Amino acid sequence: xSEHKLNLKLMIWKQSGPDVKGKFQEYKVSVSPDSSxxxxxxxxxxxLERSNKEPVTFESDCREGICGTCGLVIxxxxxxxxxxxxxxxxxxxxxxxxxxxxIEPFRANTFPVIKxxxxxxxxxxxxxxxxxxxxxxxxxxxxxxxxxxPKEISSFAFDAAACxxxxxxxxxxxxxxxxxxVSAKVSQFALLPQGQPERYQRVEKMIKVMDEEGFGACxxxxxxxxxxPKGISVKNIARLNREYIKAKVxxxxxx
Amino acid sequence: MVRLDSKVPEGNIAEKWTNHKFxxxxxxxxxxxxxxxxxxGSGLAGASAAATLAELGYKVKVITYHDSPRRAHSIAAQxxxxxxxxxxxxxxxxxxxxxxxxxxxxxxxxxxxxxxLAEVSNNIIDQCxxxxxxxxxxxxxxxxxxxxxxxxxxxxxxxxxQTGQQLLLGAYSALSRQIGxxxxxxxxxxxxxxxxxxxxxxxxxVVRNMITGEIERHSxxxxxxxxxxxxxxxxxxTNAMMCNTTSIWRAHRKGAFFGNPCFTQIHPTCLPxxxxxxxxLTLMSESLxxxxxxxxxxxxxxxxxxxxxxxxxxxxxxxxxxxxxGNLSPRDISSRSAKEVVDEGRGARGTESVYLDFSDSIKxxxxxxxxxRYGNLFEIYETITGENPYSxxxxxxxAPHYTMGGLWVDYNLMSSVPGLFVLGEAxxxxxxxxxxxxxxxxxxxxxxxxxxxYTIGNYFAGEKPALxxxxxxxxxxxxxxxxxxxxxxxxxxxxxxxxxFHKKLGRIMWNKVGMAxxxxxxxxxxxxxxxxxxxxxxxxxxxxxxxxxxxxxxxAGRVIDYLELGELMAVDALAREESCGAHFREEYQTEExxxxxxxxxxxxxxxxxxxxxxxxxLHKENLKYEYVKFATRSYK
Numbered sequence: 001x002s003e004h005k006l007n008l009k010l011m012i013w014k015q016s017g018p019d020v021k022g023k024f025q026e027y028k029v030s031v032s033p034d035s036s037x038x039x040x041x042x043x044x045x046x047x048l049e050r051s052n053k054e055p056v057t058f059e060s061d062c063r064e065g066i067c068g069t070c071g072l073v074i075x076x077x078x079x080x081x082x083x084x085x086x087x088x089x090x091x092x093x094x095x096x097x098x099x100x101x102x103i104e105p106f107r108a109n110t111f112p113v114i115k116x117x118x119x120x121x122x123x124x125x126x127x128x129x130x131x132x133x134x135x136x137x138x139x140x141x142x143x144x145x146x147x148x149x150p151k152e153i154s155s156f157a158f159d160a161a162a163c164x165x166x167x168x169x170x171x172x173x174x175x176x177x178x179x180x181x182v183s184a185k186v187s188q189f190a191l192l193p194q195g196q197p198e199r200y201q202r203v204e205k206m207i208k209v210m211d212e213e214g215f216g217a218c219x220x221x222x223x224x225x226x227x228x229p230k231g232i233s234v235k236n237i238a239r240l241n242r243e244y245i246k247a248k249v250x251x252x253x254x255x
Numbered sequence: 256m257v258r259l260d261s262k263v264p265e266g267n268i269a270e271k272w273t274n275h276k277f278x279x280x281x282x283x284x285x286x287x288x289x290x291x292x293x294x295x296g297s298g299l300a301g302a303s304a305a306a307t308l309a310e311l312g313y314k315v316k317v318i319t320y321h322d323s324p325r326r327a328h329s330i331a332a333q334x335x336x337x338x339x340x341x342x343x344x345x346x347x348x349x350x351x352x353x354x355x356x357x358x359x360x361x362x363x364x365x366x367x368x369x370x371x372l373a374e375v376s377n378n379i380i381d382q383c384x385x386x387x388x389x390x391x392x393x394x395x396x397x398x399x400x401x402x403x404x405x406x407x408x409x410x411x412x413x414x415x416x417q418t419g420q421q422l423l424l425g426a427y428s429a430l431s432r433q434i435g436x437x438x439x440x441x442x443x444x445x446x447x448x449x450x451x452x453x454x455x456x457x458x459x460x461v462v463r464n465m466i467t468g469e470i471e472r473h474s475x476x477x478x479x480x481x482x483x484x485x486x487x488x489x490x491x492x493t494n495a496m497m498c499n500t501t502s503i504w505r506a507h508r509k510g511a512f513f514g515n516p517c518f519t520q521i522h523p524t525c526l527p528x529x530x531x532x533x534x535x536l537t538l539m540s541e542s543l544x545x546x547x548x549x550x551x552x553x554x555x556x557x558x559x560x561x562x563x564x565x566x567x568x569x570x571x572x573x574x575x576x577x578x579x580x581g582n583l584s585p586r587d588i589s590s591r592s593a594k595e596v597v598d599e600g601r602g603a604r605g606t607e608s609v610y611l612d613f614s615d616s617i618k619x620x621x622x623x624x625x626x627x628r629y630g631n632l633f634e635i636y637e638t639i640t641g642e643n644p645y646s647x648x649x650x651x652x653x654a655p656h657y658t659m660g661g662l663w664v665d666y667n668l669m670s671s672v673p674g675l676f677v678l679g680e681a682x683x684x685x686x687x688x689x690x691x692x693x694x695x696x697x698x699x700x701x702x703x704x705x706x707x708x709y710t711i712g713n714y715f716a717g718e719k720p721a722l723x724x725x726x727x728x729x730x731x732x733x734x735x736x737x738x739x740x741x742x743x744x745x746x747x748x749x750x751x752x753x754x755x756f757h758k759k760l761g762r763i764m765w766n767k768v769g770m771a772x773x774x775x776x777x778x779x780x781x782x783x784x785x786x787x788x789x790x791x792x793x794x795x796x797x798x799x800x801x802x803x804x805x806x807x808x809x810x811a812g813r814v815i816d817y818l819e820l821g822e823l824m825a826v827d828a829l830a831r832e833e834s835c836g837a838h839f840r841e842e843y844q845t846e847e848x849x850x851x852x853x854x855x856x857x858x859x860x861x862x863x864x865x866x867x868x869x870x871x872x873l874h875k876e877n878l879k880y881e882y883v884k885f886a887t888r889s890y891k
Contacts, residue, residue, distance in 0.1 A: 017803070034529040036639075042754070043532050049752045049798050049807060057804055059322070061495040063535050064635065066420055067326045089638050114466060115804045122443065125323050129435035133428035134387050138307040138704045139378070141385035145342060148396030158389040158414065161421060165325055194387045 005030045006092060009100040010044070012056055018112045018120075024102070037080065037090040038063065038070065041103075057116040063088040065229060068164035071171070072117055073104040078168035078227045086166060086229040106171035110178070110214050121167045123213040124181060131205035132185045134194050153191055160187040162230040169224035169232070175216030180224040182206050183240035184232050190243050200247035207244055259512075259862055259876045262665040263367040268882050269350075272371040275666070276709055280716035287312030290715045291475040291722065293460055295447045295502055297324030299419075299426055299696060300679025301481030303703030306429035309438035311708055316473060317430065317439055318462060320446040320497060320809075325427045328483060328495040329699060332419025333540035333632065335403065335411035336383075336696040338376035343400050347408040349373045356694060357883040359405040359585055360659075360687020361836035361852065363515070363860070366882055367666060368685050375705040376697050380412055382704055386425040390414050401628075403692040404541055405585040405890075411693045416540055416631045422696055426703070445471065446809065447502045448737045450478060450675060451723075451730055452509045457675035458723040461733050463741075465809065468802040470734055472725035477674045477711055480506060481703065484658035484680040486519065488817045488824065489769070490761025492655035493525055493538040499813035500820050503662050503681050511670040512862040512874060514663035514683025516820065517828035520690055520837045521770050522656030523589035526639055527608035536654040537639060539611075539632055541692045544582045546616035546625060547649070549573050549589075551609050555600040561610050561648045572596055580890035587689045587837040587850075588890060590653035594770050595848070603650045612648035653770065657695060659686040659837065660827075663862040663876070667710035668702060671862070674720055676711065678702035683860065688836025741801045744811045749794030753811045756791050760784065760814070760821055768825045773841040777829040781822055785869065788818040823863060823871060830873060833857045854885050 007030050015022025031040045038060050045055035060070035065086040072087045074080035080090045095101065103117065111119040149157075161184070169180035186203050189195025195202070218237055225234045264275040282290065291314040294305040302324055305317040321327060341347040352373040357364055380398070384390065390412050391399040400409040414421040433439040445462040451474070452458070459474030485500035486492035507513045524544065526537045552559070553570040572592055574581040584592075593609050596602065603610050617625050622645060626633070633644045640650070662670050662677040664684055670677050679699040686694060714720070723729070767780030791814070799805040834843040834850035835857070843851040859875040866872055 032530055032532070035532055036534070039532050039534050042534050045807075046752050046754050049796060050750075052748075052796065052798060054799060055807060057806060061321070061326055061497050062328060062331045063496060064331050064537055065638075066417065067328070067330050067495065068323075069321065069326050085638055089635075091639065091641070093641060118804065121322060125325075125431070125434075125441075128428070128431040131435075133432040134385070135432060136385050136429075137310040138303075138382060138429070138708065141381045144340070144380045144384040144390075145397045147384060149392055150396050151392045151394050154389050154392045154396075157387075158421075161387075161389050161424065162417065164420075165323065188389070189387055192387050192389070194385055 004033070006033055006095055006097045008095065011100060011102045013104040014056070014116055015113050016115065018114060022113065031092050033093040035092045036063070036088060037074070037092065038088050040092060057118050059118050060088050065089040066164060068166035071106050071166045071168055073106060073171060075102050078106060078171040079229050083226065084229060084231050086164070106167055108170045108176035110176055111167060111170065123215070124165055124167060124178065126213060127178065127182060127206050127209045128185070130209040131202040134189060135198060147193055149193060157188045157191040160184045160191070160232065160236055163232055164230055166229060168227045168229060170215065172223040172227035173216065174221065174223070175219055177218045177224070178210050178215040179218040179237045179240060180228065180232055180234065182210050183236035186243055187236040187239045190239065199243070200250050203240065203243045204247050259663070259874050260665060261365060261876055262667055263365065264666065268366060268370045271367050272374055279709055279713035282712045282716050284312055288314060290314065291316070292477050292479060292711065293318065293473055293475040294479045294481060295460060296327065296481035296483060296681070297321070297430065298327030298329035298481060298483060298679065299423055299699030300703040301327070302423065302426035302430045303700050304479055304481060304678055304707045305439055306426060306433050307704055307708045308711065309433035315433070315439045316442055316475065318442045318445050318447060318460070318473070320444065320465060322443055324430055324441065324443070325424065327423060328498055329423045329696070330420045331495065332696055333416045333538065334542040335401065335413035335418045335693040336379065336422065337403070337410050337693045338380045338412060338697065339373055339410060340377055340380060342398060343409045345408045347410050351408065352376060352410065354883055355406050356685065356691060357687070358886070358888060359689060359691040361689050361850070361888055362687065362854065362858065362880060362885055363518070363835055363878065364685055364687030365878060366880060371706070372685050372698060372701050375701045378705055379697060379700045383422055383425050386428060388414065388421045388425040401542060402545060402583065404544060404583045404589070405691040413542070416542070416629065419696060422700065426700070448812065449505045449733050450509050451733045452672060453723050453727060453729045456673045456720060459725065459730070461737050466804060468805065470737055472730050472734065474723050474725050476715060476720045476722055477676060479676045479678060479707065480662070480681050481678040482681045484661065485817070485820060486655040486658055488760065488821050489655040489764045490757050491528070491533060491536050493522060493536050496535060499816065501813055501816045503677070504816040504820055506662060506670065506672065506675060508865050510672045511675055512663040512864050513660070513823060514860050514862050515660040515827065516824045516863065517768070517831060517838055518659035518688050518836065519655060519824070520586055520657040520659060521590040521653040523586055523593055523653050524611065524651045525654035525656070526636070527606060527650050527652040537635065538654070538656060539636065539649065539651060541586070543611060543629060543632060546628065547582065547611040547613050548615060549582050549609055549611055551596045551601040551603060553601070556605050557601070558604050561603065570596070570601070577890045584890045585689060585691065587839070590770060591839060593653055606650070608650040608652045610648040611651045613644065614648070617645065657690055659683065659688060659690055663860065667713065668707055669710070669714065673718065674714070676707060678707060688838055740812070741808065744797045744808060744815070745801060747792065747795050747797065749796050751794050751796060753795060753797065753807060753814055756787065756795060757814045757817070759787055760818055763787070764821055764824070768821070768828055771839045771841050772828050774829065777825050780825045784818060784822045784825065791815060791818060819868070822869060826871065827861055827863065830861065831857060852887070
């Protein structure tokens with residue numbers, strides 16, 4: 001436990017609603033280096049409430065980097081300066097006394113700001129509704145060990161399945177592309193035997209909704225992979241492209 | 256006097272569920288679409304129930320306060336899910352899983368429920384694999400297992416350290432499919448603030464739209480609560496920030512009995528506290544105890560670097576006290592033992608923590624194997640503490656983690672309010688006084704995939720509940736109550752923040768209603784909670800208005816419900832004059848300091864009926880043990 005405190009200047013994006021113009025507001029805080037980043041926002045809000053001022057609206061839940069609720073752009077980087085962690089896992093020991101820290105919401109035309117640092121990422125859910133599943137009902141499935149899967153394949157599928165749906169990939173991309181997000185789910189199911197029956201319909205359906213929602217195209221900057229808290233690889237995007245081309249060639253979709 | 260009817264079917268334990276499934280009434284496929292269900296909560300229990308009910312043809316609305324159903328706190332479960340597959344050929348069976356769970360729960364769970372849970376455990380694994388859940392596998396391509404606390408077989412299926420995430424994403428994918436089809440209406444960013452009860456029957460809910468602030472009414476033929484546990488009553492717990500008791504507490508105030516509220520589990524392997532402004536505690540999966548050895552120095556106030564403490568000055572206290580289970584002793588025993596050594600002043604470097612040491616396993620298995628098994632957990636540890644657990648032993652300490660208590664339900668998972676069903680951690684059911692590791696995921700999915708889809712049909716076919724219009728007088732009353740409560744909270748404008756009250760309550764709960772309890776402390780605790788509650792109504796400051804996004808108002812509503820629940824937890828702990836499982840009353844212990852159960856007088860479920868603020872009636876559901884005979888748990 002450290003005794004010394006860090007004095008920071010926080011420049012936080014304040015915006016009262018989706019159609020209102022927002023701006024940075026300055027707050028001065030003194031924090032423990034052992035605190036997490038979100039704990040300093042908790043503290044700030046506590047002191048704002050104490051002086052009857054409106055707290056900063058931001059979202060978080062599990063604070064263990066797995067639920068995908070939190071997501072702030074810190075000094076220009078989604079989830080902050082460290083790689084492979086979500087905002088809630090960032091600790092203040094990575095900042096220096098006297099630092100100015102800019103805190104903004106995830107920015108993308110598909111993620112409208114609701115209030116301050118809170119954005120609407122429901123477009124990602126709608127892509128999942130289109131095809132992010134294997135069409136089986138509860139019951140009537142084979143014994144789990146009747147589907148042997150090579151350990152390596154299972155492991156690749158897991159790497160893709162680790163996506164927490166936070167949207168940092170979209171926020172990091174200059175085109176606001178959701179290709180990393182979509183490719184993670186498509187890859188997981190394309191790799192596994194259980195995903196084969198709908199392999200080609202799935203990719204077409206998910207891409208269609210992705211485009212309809214207004215997510216941009218991928219231009220291979222790899223910013224998504226760099227900011228992904230779970231280290232989802234851009235190789236999944238390459239697989240997504242292959243799957244999509246194969247689907248088009250095979251024309252499995254009858255409609 | 257209300258009589259509690261558990262509705263446990265007659266017959267041999269192994270046949271009860273099979274017979275019950277046959278005897279229950281069915282709704283024919285064409286009629287299913289005439290029945291609607293509201294599912295509150297989208298974690299393992301809620302998402303699996305909503306998806307499965309929609310697959311069957313019922314009209315389903317799923318309500319969550321998250322922006323997406325995928326964010327529910329089930330996602331954070333790390334270690335695994337139990338099932339009686341016996342893939343490891345080590346002597347497991349449905350009966351053994353049943354037996355271990357009843358024994359692990361220290362004989363305070365309902366035998367028939369636990370047996371059903373063990374029976375459907377295997378179906379869960381099949382279902383999840385078919386959904387594409389990437390469980391750990393061996394080189395031959397088949398599923399791998401590991402062992403967990405409280406069991407001597409390897410029956411735990413896992414997906415690295417992210418089992419909860421993968422299972423929830425599986426259930427979420429099934430739910431997404433139904434949402435895409437239009438069979439489930441997904442209502443996100445809405446917080447349930449009350450249940451509407453018309454003529455004694457649950458007919459809908461009142462929710463606050465967390466974006467607009469609008470108070471909405473939703474009605475259905477049945478309401479299913481799958482809203483999780485209430486560990487956040489302690490303020491610091493491993494639960495997510497938004498986890499709360501409001502749904503079940505409001506239902507309790509509307510007539511649903513609360514079962515065993517004092518049974519709360521303190522998880523032995525969490526990261527220790529770093530300071531006053533800490534917002535939550537982080538769990539380190541119990542699976543770490545498979546390969547990590549827990550110890551403290553045998554000397555008081557030993558400030559040496561742990562690597563400098565020689566082997567003969569280390570006390571591997573779990574291995575010493577419980578040689579047959581050692582580091583895998585059940586959670587309550589492990590937690591209390593940690594508290595004991597810390598209370599003796601032997602905590603790691605004088606702090607409230609003990610060491611969890613992997614050096615022997617790394618020597619025996621190699622760093623690669625340990626990395627493969629626990630890599631992501633080690634990363635989490637290093638991210639938070641700044642220490643590398645491959646070279647320095649981890650420091651861990653117990654933290655509130657899971658609540659075995661919850662709304663009382665019968666065998667059909669229906670509460671004491673007809674039409675109101677409760678699933679997963681939100682009900683009191685299968686874990687008795689202590690839950691074994693890797694059993695929470697099992698119960699959530701069992702309830703959602705394989706129990707409620709049958710029992711709700713029986714309710715519809717048997718009771719033929721009517722759909723009540725949301726213009727009914729009872730809806731108007733409930734909406735006014737909710738609006739008045741919001742107005743009241745916003746009008747106090749006192750000098751203290753909501754978090755201040757929550758933290759104060761947490762300290763009372765931890766000190767007086769925590770890991771070890773006694774009569775004097777509990778009585779003091781009740782007084783302190785009451786005082787804090789009245790202070791809340793005088794001096795809290797809820798800033799902002801009821802319109803639009805107001806996270807301060809959201810938290811205030813949750814804290815006031817915790818201030819009421821906290822009192823009931825203490826009342827329940829006071830009434831239960833015995834020690835059992837996670838409920839340890841200092842007055843009732845053996846000479847060796849182990850929990851002393853009193854089966855003669857306390858082999859019952861405490862089901863509390865709300866009368867008025869601070870006043871409850873106790874109903875007892877007596878528990879019979881026909882298969883697992885009463886025995887003192889021994890892990891020695």
